[in-house]
Amino acid sequence: MTENMKPITDRGYKLLHNGAIALSQVEANGMRIDIDYLNRAIKNTEGRINKLSTRMQNDEVFKTWKKLFGTKTNMSSREQLGKVLFSELGYDCPSHTKTGKPQVNETALNSIDLRFVKDYVQIERLKKTRSTYLQGILRETTVNEFIHPVFNLHFVKTFRGSSDSPNFQNIPIRNPVIAKLVRRAFIARLNYRIVETDYSGVEIAGATCYHKDPKMIAYIENEKKDLHRDMAGQIYKLSKKQITKEIRYCGKNMFVFPQFYGDYYLHCAKNLWDAISQMKLKTTDGIKLFDHLKTKGIVKLGRCDPEQKPKEGTFEYHLKEIEDDFWNKRFKRYGKWRKDWWYEYLKKGYFDTLTGFRIEGVYKRNEVINYPVQGTAFHWLLWSLIRIQKILNKYKMKSLIVGQIHDSIVADVHKKEFKNYIEITQQVMTVDIRKHWKWINVPLKIETEASPVHGSWYEKEKVV
DNA sequence: TACTTCGGCGCC
C-alpha cells in the first residue's frame, strides 16, 4: 500500500481483498497474442524507421548536427536536437523544462516547419511503438502465446489500480495507424471474441455523488442535455445547430474536463484559441470560427499573462467570464463543494472516500479535489469486475475477464455466451451496483464494443 | 556494467 491510504470500513477492506483475488484470476487468464504478426510488424516498423533515417541523414540540418557533435552525434537525442534547432539554427525555443533546459517535445517541434523535424517526430513515434509496444509485448509473451499483465491495487495514491509487465492500460488507441499496428497483436481465443465494456462519464458521475449539484444531476439524467455541447456553444458563441463534432470535442477536452481537474481559464483560453487554427474549426454552415468570433466582437486572444488582468473584448477575458459563470452560477453547488471539501481537509488533515477509505497526508488543492473522485470511479469498476467474474465462475461459463483499464473491463467472450455476457455486464454495472452503494445518485451507463469471432482488439466495434 | 534522474509519451 502507499503510505497514506487505508480502508476505514469493512466494505473498503473487503473490496480490496476480493479485488486482489479477482485480479489474480484475471492475470492467470491472460490475453492471447499473435506472435507471428508481432514479428512481422516489428520488421515492417524497422523498415519504415530505416527509410526515414536515411532521408534525415541526407538533410542539410543533419550536416549541421554532425558538425556540432561529431562522433558523439546521436540521432535519437532530443537534447542534441534542441541545441541544433534552438542554439545553432536560431529557432525560437517556446518553453523550458523545470531544470531549465529547452523543451524538445512534440508541441515545440510542431512549431518548426522543416521536413527534417517532421521526419524526426515521425521516427520517434515509430520507435516508441516498436520498443514499448511491439517488442515490449513480445518480450512478455509466454511460450503458449499469452501475456499475463499484472494488475496492482496497492500502488496508486488515489486508490486507482495500475498495470505492468506489460502495462495493459496504455495500449495506443488515439492515433488510428499506430493503434492498428499494435492492437492487431491482441487476438481472441478460438471461438471467442474480445469484448470491452466501458463506464461512460464515470468521473463526472463519481464527482456528482460528492457535490450533489442538481444541475449536474439534470445533465446526467436527461438524455437530451449535453454539457460539452453547451459549453462549446458558450465558448465560441454559437447556437446548438452550429456546433460540429470537432467544436464539441474542444469544449469537452479543453474546457470541461480541465476545469474539473482544477485547471483555470488562461490555460483553457490558449488551448481553445489555438485549436481554431490547428483544427481549422468551422461552424456547421461552413463559417470559419475566427470570422464568426469577429462578428461577435472578439478578434484577439489577449496576452495570457497571469500577472496582468485580461483586457475586455479579448478571448481570455471571455473565458474568465465563462469560468466564473461555470462555478458560481451554472454549477454553484459543485463550486461550493470544492471550497468546502478543501477547507474541511485543511482542518482535519485527511479526507474520506465514499467507498470507505481515508487519505491522509500533505496534498495540494487539486489533489484533494481529484483523488476521491478518481478513486471512487475506479472502485465502481472494481466492484463490477468482482461481481461479473463471480457470475462467470458460478455458472461455469467459458468467458474470461482478461484485463481492466480504469473504467473498462476487457473480456474474452465465448461466441455462444456473447448475449449472456452483455446482459450480465448491463445488470451488474448499471443496476446491481446501485443496490450495493445507495449513495450513487445518478444513473450509470455503459458502452460495449466487441471484435468479431477470432478477431483482434483492433477490430472492436460498438455493440448496439 | 549497474544504477539513478530526467524528459518524453502512451493511456484513463
Place this chain on the structure above:
DNA sequence: AAAGGGCGCCGAAGTA
C-alpha cells in the same frame, strides 16, 4: 490563493 489529476516504460545522460 493557486492555477491539470493519475499511472508505467523507454532512451539519453550522468554517476559510481
